[in-house]
Amino acid sequence: xxxxxxxxxxxxxxxxxxxxxxxxxxxxxxxxxxxxxxxxxxxxxxxxxxxxxxxxxxxxxxxxxxxxxxxxxxxxxxxxxxxxxxxxxxxxxxxxxxxxxxxxxxxxxxxxxxxxxxxxxxxxxxxxxxxxxxxxxxxxxxxxxxxxxxxxxxxxxxxxxxxxxxxxxxxxxxxxxxxxxxxxxxxxxxxxxxxxxxxx
Numbered sequence: 067x068x069x070x071x072x073x074x075x076x077x078x079x080x081x082x083x084x085x086x087x088x089x090x091x092x093x094x095x096x097x098x099x100x101x102x103x104x105x106x107x108x109x110x111x112x113x114x115x116x117x118x119x120x121x122x123x124x125x126x127x128x129x130x131x132x133x134x135x136x137x138x139x140x141x142x143x144x145x146x147x148x149x150x151x152x153x154x155x156x157x158x159x160x161x162x163x164x165x166x167x168x169x170x171x172x173x174x175x176x177x178x179x180x181x182x183x184x185x186x187x188x189x190x191x192x193x194x195x196x197x198x199x200x201x202x203x204x205x206x207x208x209x210x211x212x213x214x215x216x217x218x219x220x221x222x223x224x225x226x227x228x229x230x231x232x233x234x235x236x237x238x239x240x241x242x243x244x245x246x247x248x249x250x251x252x253x254x255x256x257x258x259x260x261x262x263x264x265x266x
Contacts (some may be wrong), residue, residue: 070132
């Protein structure tokens with residue numbers, strides 16, 4: 067997935083690594099669409115991405131990881147960190163999400179939806195999907211810990227992070243069946259509902 071204009075570009079080495087990682091994932095998703103997840107080998111993915119199998123494994127430990135990896139995570143985190151320090155956490159993440167997801171092209175959104183559909187439709191990938199969700203909860207917890215100057219093992223921080231990720235997942239799942247070019251609005255609506263205390 068190409069770089070978002072909303073954050074400063076990383077160094078040349080990091081950009082090259084990100085480009086290689088994105089190319090491997092892009093070719094993997096294409097092959098999964100064309101011949102199925104089970105029918106695609108790591109060797110085929112590596113050949114399509116013009117890298118060696120050993121290079122594939124330097125970027126992704128398993129075939130499952132090439133689907134589970136979310137290239138937007140670091141971009142969203144950088145956008146979140148760029149928000150004013152005194153802005154409440156949900157308001158800050160809402161603004162970051164709108165900036166990042168609002169900057170995606172239709173092609174990038176379709177690639178993201180493809181990855182989500184594969185994750186939720188292939189039984190072997192469900193564990194990887196859960197692992198990715200737990201990793202995201204941990205990442206948000208650590209970010210909140212820094213932002214709010216609270217311990218990283220704070221119970222309330224982890225509950226908050228879980229609620230945040232759950233709200234975003236609930237907003238995204240319907241988009242897998244009903245694609246849209248506007249991901250920012252449903253995500254912002256979910257976080258707005260969470261921020262309001264989920265009133266009924």
